[in-house]
Amino acid sequence: MADSAQAQKLVYLVTGGCGFLGEHVVRMLLQQEPQLRELRIFDLHLGPWLEELKTGPVQVTAIQGDVTQAHEVAAAVAGAHVVIHTAGLVDVFGKTSPETIHEVNVQGTRNVIEACVQTGTRFLVYTSSMEVVGPNIKGQPFYRGNENTPYEAVHRHPYPCSKALAEQLVLEANGRKVLGGLPLVTCALRPTGIYGEGHQIMRDFYHQGLRLGGRLFRAIPASVEHGRVYVGNVAWMHVLVARELQHRAALMGGQVYFCYDNSPYKSYEDFNMEFLGPCGLRLVGTRPLLPYWLLLFLAALNVLLQWLLRPLLLYAPLLNPYTLAMANTTFTVSTDKARRHFGYEPLFSWEESRTRTIRWVQAVEGSAQ
Ligand SMILES: NC(=O)c1ccc[n+]([C@@H]2O[C@H](COP(=O)([O-])OP(=O)(O)OC[C@H]3O[C@@H](n4cnc5c(N)ncnc54)[C@H](O)[C@@H]3O)[C@@H](O)[C@H]2O)c1
Numbered sequence: 180m181a182d183s184a185q186a187q188k189l190v191y192l193v194t195g196g197c198g199f200l201g202e203h204v205v206r207m208l209l210q211q212e213p214q215l216r217e218l219r220i221f222d223l224h225l226g227p228w229l230e231e232l233k234t235g236p237v238q239v240t241a242i243q244g245d246v247t248q249a250h251e252v253a254a255a256v257a258g259a260h261v262v263i264h265t266a267g268l269v270d271v272f273g274k275t276s277p278e279t280i281h282e283v284n285v286q287g288t289r290n291v292i293e294a295c296v297q298t299g300t301r302f303l304v305y306t307s308s309m310e311v312v313g314p315n316i317k318g319q320p321f322y323r324g325n326e327n328t329p330y331e332a333v334h335r336h337p338y339p340c341s342k343a344l345a346e347q348l349v350l351e352a353n354g355r356k357v358l359g360g361l362p363l364v365t366c367a368l369r370p371t372g373i374y375g376e377g378h379q380i381m382r383d384f385y386h387q388g389l390r391l392g393g394r395l396f397r398a399i400p401a402s403v404e405h406g407r408v409y410v411g412n413v414a415w416m417h418v419l420v421a422r423e424l425q426h427r428a429a430l431m432g433g434q435v436y437f438c439y440d441n442s443p444y445k446s447y448e449d450f451n452m453e454f455l456g457p458c459g460l461r462l463v464g465t466r467p468l469l470p471y472w473l474l475l476f477l478a479a480l481n482v483l484l485q486w487l488l489r490p491l492l493l494y495a496p497l498l499n500p501y502t503l504a505m506a507n508t509t510f511t512v513s514t515d516k517a518r519r520h521f522g523y524e525p526l527f528s529w530e531e532s533r534t535r536t537i538r539w540v541q542a543v544e545g546s547a548q
């Protein structure tokens with residue numbers, strides 16, 4: 180075996196490394212990337228769990244910083260070989276202003292690209308989203324499509340707009356000369372709805388079910404398929420893409436890849452029940468309990484309430500016209516592009532992903548008591 184000190188030569192930076200996905204990427208890198216010498220974790224809010232990582236063989240450097248601050252980003256990027264940019268504002272509930280979402284997701288990404296160019300970092304992986312494609316505002320289904328499936332991507336909501344713009348910036352930056360004269364190599368990963376340990380919305384549904392006496396009420400027809408992917412497999416895909424980008428720049432540079440695994444095609448609610456069911460919740464109704472027009476009315480009412488209450492408090496329920504349209508429009512992917520381009524196979528089977536997620540929900544339950 181090669182001298183391990185010699186093999187460990189690369190410096191990686193993960194922006195948003197303390198988020199739901201970011202934490203999994205960080206832990207996956209430490210487990211699966213033998214070339215790692217230093218791992219920099221850049222986030223607005225650093226998690227206490229980072230301390231436990233500092234005793235391992237890889238140097239772990241926690242950097243509290245803001246992607247909207249170009250100088251902070253440049254300082255963190257300087258000397259890194261690879262940047263995995265997962266930091267972002269994920270808000271489809273109206274918690275944050277459209278301007279802030281744009282600032283973090285678009286200007287933050289621009290800052291990351293410019294930092295790579297200025298400091299000579301050559302490899303950039305961007306966490307995009309399926310929402311860069313859809314569901315679109317017309318509610319057209321995207322049924323088991325791939326990266327080449329034609330679809331009318333029309334965005335109005337600030338979050339998908341920002342992800343689409345940021346992804347475009349990243350892809351356009353592919354080939355730009357970085358400090359030293361070599362070309363920047365970029366690519367974008369587009370996860371569908373991510374689930375797994377640490378998923379806040381799953382936690383919210385679980386607590387809502389407990390409050391409703393162990394029941395959730397079906398709102399979406401079971402026939403509407405919603406794409407989901409296990410967080411461990413999304414993290415694994417990031418690790419693999421970052422590694423292979425360094426060897427297959429001509430093939431992978433400027434490309435987009437959906438993140439996929441063997442999670443079953445189901446409606447958003449039926450999929451959640453795969454985990455919440457074994458934790459004691461029941462989904463009531465084989466068909467939606469409320470007609471769609473009433474849900475739409477309630478969603479619109481929530482928007483009005485959010486606006487009226489804004490001076491007093493932040494009212495940001497799960498149901499609004501955008502989330503309703505997302506949950507109510509079929510959007511699933513079926514592709515093998517990542518396997519063909521960089522040998523991706525899911526690291527976790529569906530059974531393992533399911534078991535791990537159920538264990539996590541049960542632990543949430545335990546800690547809530
Ligand atoms: N959760 C999903 O289902 C999903 C699906 C597709 C794509 N994505 C994308 O994956 C990425 C991670 O999402 P997540 O679900 O883990 O969200 P998250 O909110 O858990 O994580 C985002 C992280 O970014 C950090 N961050 C936010 N603003 C920042 C700033 N100004 N400077 C530095 N750090 C900042 C946050 O502190 C957080 O730790 C995002 O880019 C998101 O668009 C998520």
Ligand SMILES: CC(C)CCC[C@@H](C)[C@H]1CC[C@H]2[C@@H]3[C@H](O)C=C4C[C@@H](O)CC[C@]4(C)[C@H]3CC[C@]12C
Pocket residue numbers: 269271307308309310371372373380398399447497498501502503505506
């Ligand atoms: C009718 C309501 C009761 C159901 C509401 C469910 C709603 C909160 C869910 C449905 C779909 C979810 C989104 C989807 O899984 C994909 C993404 C992409 C990602 O980039 C960010 C998260 C997001 C928007 C999920 C958010 C929660 C949604 C809208």
